[in-house]
Amino acid sequence: MEALPTDVTRPIGVFDSGIGGLTILKELRRALPHEHLIYIGDLAHSPYGSKAPETVKRFASQITRHLLSRKVKLIVVACNTASATAGETVRQLAAPVPVLEVVEQGAAEALRVLEELGEEEARIGILGTETTVTSGIYPDTIRMLADRRGIPVPAMQQQACPLFVPLAEEGLWEGELPDMVARHYLDDMKAFQPQVVILGCTHYPLLSRTIARALPAGTRLIESAPAVVKSVKLILEEAGMAATTGEGLTEYHASDSVDTFQRLAGRFLDTHLDLVHHIDLDACEDREE
Amino acid sequence: MEALPTDVTRPIGVFDSGIGGLTILKELRRALPHEHLIYIGDLAHSPYGSKAPETVKRFASQITRHLLSRKVKLIVVACNTASATAGETVRQLAAPVPVLEVVEQGAAEALRVLEELGEEEARIGILGTETTVTSGIYPDTIRMLADRRGIPVPAMQQQACPLFVPLAEEGLWEGELPDMVARHYLDDMKAFQPQVVILGCTHYPLLSRTIARALPAGTRLIESAPAVVKSVKLILEEAGMAATTGEGLTEYHASDSVDTFQRLAGRFLDTHLDLVHHIDLDACEDREE
Numbered sequence: 348m349e350a351l352p353t354d355v356t357r358p359i360g361v362f363d364s365g366i367g368g369l370t371i372l373k374e375l376r377r378a379l380p381h382e383h384l385i386y387i388g389d390l391a392h393s394p395y396g397s398k399a400p401e402t403v404k405r406f407a408s409q410i411t412r413h414l415l416s417r418k419v420k421l422i423v424v425a426c427n428t429a430s431a432t433a434g435e436t437v438r439q440l441a442a443p444v445p446v447l448e449v450v451e452q453g454a455a456e457a458l459r460v461l462e463e464l465g466e467e468e469a470r471i472g473i474l475g476t477e478t479t480v481t482s483g484i485y486p487d488t489i490r491m492l493a494d495r496r497g498i499p500v501p502a503m504q505q506q507a508c509p510l511f512v513p514l515a516e517e518g519l520w521e522g523e524l525p526d527m528v529a530r531h532y533l534d535d536m537k538a539f540q541p542q543v544v545i546l547g548c549t550h551y552p553l554l555s556r557t558i559a560r561a562l563p564a565g566t567r568l569i570e571s572a573p574a575v576v577k578s579v580k581l582i583l584e585e586a587g588m589a590a591t592t593g594e595g596l597t598e599y600h601a602s603d604s605v606d607t608f609q610r611l612a613g614r615f616l617d618t619h620l621d622l623v624h625h626i627d628l629d630a631c632e633d634r635e636e
Numbered sequence: 637m638e639a640l641p642t643d644v645t646r647p648i649g650v651f652d653s654g655i656g657g658l659t660i661l662k663e664l665r666r667a668l669p670h671e672h673l674i675y676i677g678d679l680a681h682s683p684y685g686s687k688a689p690e691t692v693k694r695f696a697s698q699i700t701r702h703l704l705s706r707k708v709k710l711i712v713v714a715c716n717t718a719s720a721t722a723g724e725t726v727r728q729l730a731a732p733v734p735v736l737e738v739v740e741q742g743a744a745e746a747l748r749v750l751e752e753l754g755e756e757e758a759r760i761g762i763l764g765t766e767t768t769v770t771s772g773i774y775p776d777t778i779r780m781l782a783d784r785r786g787i788p789v790p791a792m793q794q795q796a797c798p799l800f801v802p803l804a805e806e807g808l809w810e811g812e813l814p815d816m817v818a819r820h821y822l823d824d825m826k827a828f829q830p831q832v833v834i835l836g837c838t839h840y841p842l843l844s845r846t847i848a849r850a851l852p853a854g855t856r857l858i859e860s861a862p863a864v865v866k867s868v869k870l871i872l873e874e875a876g877m878a879a880t881t882g883e884g885l886t887e888y889h890a891s892d893s894v895d896t897f898q899r900l901a902g903r904f905l906d907t908h909l910d911l912v913h914h915i916d917l918d919a920c921e922d923r924e925e
Contacts, residue, residue: 391687391691398680527813531813604687
């Protein structure tokens with residue numbers, strides 16, 4: 348196994364099926380002003396949430412190989428579906444480069460908040476895409492983390508919410524229509540009365556007010572972004588890999604057209620992104636087969 | 637230019653970004669019991685509707701090359717987005733094999749119905765994905781067909797309806813939620829008072845009752861499937877290429893997993909599809925670059 352790369356100017360790679368991971372990138376950019384960040388949005392293959400695990404694995408491998416060719420010092424899988432199906436594949440390909448993925452970060456944060464609340468009958472709700480929910484990755488990860496900490500495994504209930512992604516991408520974050528969609532998905536979840544609900548898709552934080560309205564008052568919504576930022580900082584500092592001077596570059600790469608990425612990302616982040624590059628992820632040299 | 641293939645047992649190729657084109661395939665299967673039909677659903681890259689034209693062209697070229705390797709005698713582009721952005725590319729690649737696409741068929745049918753109604757101020761509404769609407773392919777095609785027939789160009793209004801595809805795929809075809817989504821998109825269209833409205837996406841016929849409720853009573857909804865069937869029959873008969881004996885095979889190929897295709901298609905057509913094959917459309921030999 349190679350040693351960890353130690354050049355602090357090496358970039359951090361962040362990827363998602365599309366623009367959802369920008370909610371993570373934004374927080375990283377704010378917290379780590381000196382780091383060079385490379386974001387890859389695989390819009391040509393978006394969304395991952397309804398696709399088969401082996402297909403998502405193939406896409407994630409292509410992106411990981413590309414990021415490694417850019418000599419990244421750390422990879423953030425900023426897509427719950429990719430974390431759920433391809434997290435292990437990315438880790439193996441990338442080693443010894445450390446890989447952080449949103450599922451483990453979100454699950455850990457949910458348990459932390461539950462402990463803080465100190466409820467006797469802990470209940471966690473999990474919202475995600477069809478592929479993430481079917482994979483069972485959140486319940487598995489929560490069980491694993493609870494065992495590791497020697498605490499009881501909380502009661503869990505999952506709900507797939509396929510319309511949330513197109514609602515978020517259309518900018519329909521609040522209003523009568525999103526409220527009705529949220530009630531459609533969350534009536535059973537409301538009855539379950541969870542203390543915390545994991546927003547298990549990077550698009551969902553945009554709908555957080557709408558989601559909160561459809562759940563019992565006081566339900567804590569868990570986003571993975573703050574936990575990801577904390578873990579990235581910790582890993583870089585402990586390994587002596589943190590950049591500490593200069594203004595960090597942010598590069599955006601889209602596997603679909605640059606225009607499409609700018610249009611969607613602009614609506615999504617309410618800002619205009621100037622420097623977006625095209626990237627061909629299907630190029631033969633990037634393929635495994 | 638090669639001569640047209642004349643072996644009547646050669647298959648007909650039908651493709652779509654996913655399962656929407658099955659609404660066309662179903663009608664072809666019913667009307668042409670002796671024909672061998674090959675359906676390709678490009679689920680790995682689905683949906684096309686929000687992607688850039690050059691990306692969709694690349695996907696459509698891969699599929700066309702695959703169908704040509706199967707010696708098809710005719711190709712049906714059963715996806716409005718692919719018709720809008722890659723119709724010409726597919727035609728050039730396939731020549732001399734004839735190519736029919738849903739946009740021209742739907743536009744012609746809309747004009748035919750308008751003529752039948754004999755209204756003085758003809759108004760056509762067009763519903764489609766974001767990419768289809770932005771392409772302007774329906775207004776362009778309607779203008780071209782009207783000019784060719786020497787009739788006045790009708791007034792036209794377009795509306796993109798991005799949530800209709802996930803609603804259709806989730807099986808949410810009727811009810812309070814689809815009604816609200818339809819009203820959200822169609823309030824302006826209702827005020828326009830079109831005599832005919834083109835369902836410019838192969839998913840939309842599943843929502844036709846909901847769409848009808850959001851429009852003025854009596855609005856005629858135009859699907860492309862019946863027009864496609866009529867044209868396919870005509871072309872095959874005129875060229876002496878129609879199969880007239882035996883039971884026609886139906887082959888399904890999915891670029892995502894077979895399970896995903898079966899699950900979505902089953903929900904979509906309310907039937908179980910046994911023979912679904914996996915197809916790798918990203919394979920290098922199929923690539924242009």
